[in-house]
Amino acid sequence: MSPSISLTIIVPASVTDSALSRAVEHFRNRCCPVWVWGTHKGSALVRMSDLLSTITDRTQENIMLEHIRKSHNEKRQPYIMDLSKDCPSPKDIQISYLRLRDLCIPDSIRLFKTQDYKFYGLFG
Incomplete structure (x- = not known):
């Protein structure tokens, strides 16, 4: 089985x-x-x-x-x-996850502040 x-x-x-x-x-x-x-x-x-x-x-x-x-x-x-046609591929999901992880967990405080500034700049 x-x-x-x-x-x-x-x-x-x-x-x-x-x-x-x-x-x-x-x-x-x-x-x-x-x-x-x-x-x-x-x-x-x-x-x-x-x-x-x-x-x-x-x-x-x-x-x-x-x-x-x-x-x-x-x-x-x-x-x-x-x-197989209507959903993203496993590779697409992995890439999206890695991008989200990089955005949410930056490697340094400096990178965090840069990303935070860019993010809030989108709304202002």
């Missing part, structure tokens, strides 16, 4: 074991859509791997998304977000 997969997964009641077994063969690393967070109002966050690059038929993906839609209290279509 992959360390990134939890021991317990939550799937809609309408998904059979055989349907889940068929579906996972189409997703990268055999990772089917997995419920990771929800609210009492029926909202849910579902993590889903990309389809394998060799798969051109999106039937299994659509079947899983339909099960997710049916399990929503209001039968809403899932909103799909491609995190």
Whole structure:
């Protein structure tokens, strides 16, 4: 078992074991859509791997998304977000963190005063 997969997964009641077994063969690393967070109002966050690059038929993906839609209290279509396109890369996050750290924790009092002066100068 992959360390990134939890021991317990939550799937809609309408998904059979055989349907889940068929579906996972189409997703990268055999990772089917997995419920990771929800609210009492029926909202849910579902993590889903990309389809394998060799798969051109999106039937299994659509079947899983339909099960997710049916399990929503209001039968809403899932909103799909491609995190590889919609979120910053780990490198971008690291660079942002380093810049923020350098700004908040300068190496010397002199550098702190210079940064502080520049910061307050933006508002004046």
